[in-house]
Amino acid sequence: MADFVSRGTVMTSNDIKKQGATVVGAFVRSQKLILELIAFGFALYLLQQSNVTAQTVVAMLLFCVFAFTLVTGKCVPHFRHRGKALLFLIVAGFFSLQGAVLFEEQREARWADLRESDPAAYLEELRDVDADRWFAELRKLDPDTHAVEAENRAVQAQADRLAECSDEKTALAYVMIQEDVRRSLHAPSTAEFPGRFGIGTRNMGNCIYQVVGHFDAQNGFGAMIRGTFTGTTEYFPEHGSWRTLTLDVQ
Template structure:
């Protein structure tokens, strides 16, 4: 019995030492392979590292995956390595792109603007102002025209009812007892879309006066809708009653 226990102890002790060593060697080989791939094709290395990161994350969360990496501890170690190379690849890719753009800006501004537009539209527009003022002026005019068209397209007659609802808060603020104000479900005749996102609203309300009696009053106002912010602003309001 004692001999068997000693024999078991002799085999388990080396195994406990060799197993972590094998994992370290596997990690080194994994990192080395990604480094070699990075030197030959940075984009491919980044994609591979990100895919492996997802695989190891799945294994770490579920305990499933490739048989060799089903141990969550091992999967976590490889997850760290894959995550490191994913971030490094992304950073290096960005640095390489910026270096290429800087060189292209000096040697071929037209090609630089074409490539930059595919990468960053806002940055391209800023650079266009310096490198090609005439094209920038045309682009600015085109954007302004499109922005105005989009604004008008968002301000249709369908928003008349919403304009009637949104102006009611300002009507309440002008009353002695705002909390008692009630509005009919329909606006009065004359309410309309005046164009350029401005709406004229005519309506009635019922609210208590200073003596507590319910009275009926009328109001007329104009309110403007801002499609860019999705908000309303009262321009003029006349409350009678």
């Protein structure tokens, strides 16, 4: 058997044949993978042409399967190789995004036709998908119903706002007004407030609280004195903020 020398390494003819077989096998596997990817993409494309919704759902499910395989290395034996899973993941992801875009475009086109031919059906369908857009469209297509809906929303918003302004916020109102009390003192940093508000502190309704309390702080001569304060403060649930309306510090 003839021997071959390459870069100082002795290779037999059998070794060369094995290497050749390995190269050929790798080439065949790569071509097979390319054909599988083409077939996979073409199948999703055909499904997309017949039913965009079904294609999007299928592509998203396959995307999840390949993502799971890529992370864990466990799934259908044919796709356990992470490199192969990554390639199929990319194809599935592409068709998932494309399907979502096409679905949105088709729905918008159908809604445009329905808006002209049957506004009531258009509004009914839109309401279940996008309530804010439905409300805006309602103003143009059905002003009377829009006025009623706007009033109902305003009533509900006020009810929700008042529900946030419960008696439990009274203690917080006492804490929040203290900063404005400090600003009125000669030595704000010396002010000390008891842990409990005074008698008369209450929820006045409509998110307004009356606060009564006392404090100890230094006066202009450095002596500690006791003072009292009475004020009203308003709570804004929309931002979680407070605003002092009136304040009398003595």
